[in-house]
Amino acid sequence: MYKLTSKALFFAQMGALAFSVQAANLPENLQWQTNWDDPLFASEQAKRGGTLRTHLQSFPLTLRSVGPDSNAGLRAYFLDGVPSLVTRHPDTLNWIPSIATEWAYAGDNKTIYFKLNPEAEWNDGKPLTADDFVFMLTFYRAKDIIAPWYNDYYTKTIADVVKIDDHTLAVSTVDEKNPEELMLTLGGLVPRPAHFYKGGKDKNGDGIDDNYVRRYNFKAEPTTGPYRVDKIKKGKSLTLKHIGEDWWGYGNRYYKNRYNVEKIRFTVIRDEDVARQHFEKGDLDVFDLTLPEIWHEKTDTEVYQKGYVQKFWGYNQTPQGGGGVWINTAVPLLNDLNVRQGILHATDIDGLIEKLIRGDYQRKPHAIGFGHGKYDWPDAKAPDFNVETAVNYFTNAGFDTVGADGIRVNADGQRLTFEMVYPYAAWTPRMAYLKEQAKLAGLELSLKLIDGATGFKYMLEKKHQLAFVNMGSGEIPGYWQYFHSENANKPQTNNFTNYSTPELDALIDQYRVEFDLEKKYQLSHQIQRLIQDAAVVVPSYMVPWTRQAHWRWVRYPENPMQKWTGTLFTIGRAYGDGTYWIDAKMKADTLAAIEAGEAFEPVTVIDDRYK
Numbered sequence: 001m002y003k004l005t006s007k008a009l010f011f012a013q014m015g016a017l018a019f020s021v022q023a024a025n026l027p028e029n030l031q032w033q034t035n036w037d038d039p040l041f042a043s044e045q046a047k048r049g050g051t052l053r054t055h056l057q058s059f060p061l062t063l064r065s066v067g068p069d070s071n072a073g074l075r076a077y078f079l080d081g082v083p084s085l086v087t088r089h090p091d092t093l094n095w096i097p098s099i100a101t102e103w104a105y106a107g108d109n110k111t112i113y114f115k116l117n118p119e120a121e122w123n124d125g126k127p128l129t130a131d132d133f134v135f136m137l138t139f140y141r142a143k144d145i146i147a148p149w150y151n152d153y154y155t156k157t158i159a160d161v162v163k164i165d166d167h168t169l170a171v172s173t174v175d176e177k178n179p180e181e182l183m184l185t186l187g188g189l190v191p192r193p194a195h196f197y198k199g200g201k202d203k204n205g206d207g208i209d210d211n212y213v214r215r216y217n218f219k220a221e222p223t224t225g226p227y228r229v230d231k232i233k234k235g236k237s238l239t240l241k242h243i244g245e246d247w248w249g250y251g252n253r254y255y256k257n258r259y260n261v262e263k264i265r266f267t268v269i270r271d272e273d274v275a276r277q278h279f280e281k282g283d284l285d286v287f288d289l290t291l292p293e294i295w296h297e298k299t300d301t302e303v304y305q306k307g308y309v310q311k312f313w314g315y316n317q318t319p320q321g322g323g324g325v326w327i328n329t330a331v332p333l334l335n336d337l338n339v340r341q342g343i344l345h346a347t348d349i350d351g352l353i354e355k356l357i358r359g360d361y362q363r364k365p366h367a368i369g370f371g372h373g374k375y376d377w378p379d380a381k382a383p384d385f386n387v388e389t390a391v392n393y394f395t396n397a398g399f400d401t402v403g404a405d406g407i408r409v410n411a412d413g414q415r416l417t418f419e420m421v422y423p424y425a426a427w428t429p430r431m432a433y434l435k436e437q438a439k440l441a442g443l444e445l446s447l448k449l450i451d452g453a454t455g456f457k458y459m460l461e462k463k464h465q466l467a468f469v470n471m472g473s474g475e476i477p478g479y480w481q482y483f484h485s486e487n488a489n490k491p492q493t494n495n496f497t498n499y500s501t502p503e504l505d506a507l508i509d510q511y512r513v514e515f516d517l518e519k520k521y522q523l524s525h526q527i528q529r530l531i532q533d534a535a536v537v538v539p540s541y542m543v544p545w546t547r548q549a550h551w552r553w554v555r556y557p558e559n560p561m562q563k564w565t566g567t568l569f570t571i572g573r574a575y576g577d578g579t580y581w582i583d584a585k586m587k588a589d590t591l592a593a594i595e596a597g598e599a600f601e602p603v604t605v606i607d608d609r610y611k
Helices: 006-023 075-080 130-141 148-156 179-187 272-280 292-297 337-346 349-355 387-396 425-439 452-460 502-513 517-534 584-596
Strands: 051-056 086-088 095-097 100-105 111-116 158-165 168-173 227-233 237-242 263-268 286-288 309-315 323-327 417-422 444-449 466-470 537-539 545-551 604-607
Touching: 051 286, 086 179, 095 100, 100 179, 111 179, 130 148, 130 158, 130 168, 148 158, 168 179, 272 286, 323 337, 337 387, 337 425, 349 425, 417 425, 417 452, 425 444, 452 466, 502 517
Parallel strands: 051 263, 309 604, 417 444, 417 466
Antiparallel strands: 086 095, 100 111, 111 168, 158 168, 227 237, 237 263, 286 545, 309 545, 323 466, 323 537
């Protein structure tokens, strides 16, 4: 467990205090940097206005972006996709200005100074200042937010945030980092609105209302992004509204001609087939075509044939998150390595990709994901589906008898059966395939569909035995939240496997603070090797592209995909570039053509520049 001794903690606090005193006076020899020269990726043809109508399969359990049940739903619009100090250009991957217009390294491998855009505002009209970044640290360290990952990260990784003046601040890390990782750590910081959290009871003195979770459960926090929550119909719909042409971000050349629609309306439609029918009737503007059975089999209807609806498939090179079948080692029998190894080899992911997914997806080589460059263990290889190997492991675990129903049984009469939860009804045929293939090795999978956000909460509460879920990823793999003992056997953490060891803890702690990149890469490889040897996650598949259908009035740039364009018709870093728009005239012309029985040429666009 990563803990500072009282002596070490004293010196760390003294170091932070010294930093604060020093940072209050801006050094004169700073080398300020900026970057206004990278290519633009939005379109000059973009038009403002209109409402993008899309859907959610379940209503968010909360509008909070932090705390219980917040790691799902619309968090991308409230936290992950809103402006940070600086951001990556989605194609060159260079750092470009966002909230900060300039930055300077202090030279201590811990500190970066930032000059904030003086025009930056919260989308409730209040000015954004350095105080909001200082408050950010108070917020994330508060116990009342009930968010262990944030408590830990903003204490053991982020050392201090110091206000120089209203629009200048210094931010430091606890440990030294190389310049690139230092910017990755500090440049991605997102402020919290200090004015929004004023008032309330704070008996424990951590700066946050003692009843934070309940009080702010459905209060929409202001962000620095261009959209605010407009209307909420609980359980039915939620609408975001653009704050207008005077959004401060439009003074930044990289934000021009982006975030063009006036409103984004999310309607809850729990059944994807029903949602698709609404889309083809024109009640929704966009629809996801990731599922192979929809792209290949259900896009030959009249609206596609007559060109009213168009198809888009764009490849990207975004880092792929971990996941697949998470095995809860706190469950009896699943704490047996032989049983877990048997499950890995009895789960036919490759067959699933080939037979049900038509080869459209790719297999993840490792449980923690892919696409992290030198952080990825080069020898990683996903376990193969092998009935004989699986049977050997199950036999070693004592399941050496096969019952009349084909399921293996041990000497105590226990059947080799586990419940597997999954979050989307559309995945049911995939889960059924895995269930039938597992039977060949004498393993029974009892399938349980639990709706999106509720299903994720089920995992966070560690109620699952097996769970099929894929996670997102940052630029470099994160291990602490998934495999450190501080998060094992605790609710509302992402250690879905409840697995940890002292050796793994030590490596993860070292990985988090390692300065030397080559050593950090090697630590990452060691961690990935231990995770693979532990057999706690069956690596599933990854989707290095986005595939969607849209009515022809939803437009996008001539070169729609950047390397890190996650999806085309949403907003937010890693979720979409917000470069689409609605052409009102084209919409009117299309509806008139439908009324007159006229047609357009069918259109399918495939952007494979980053395949």
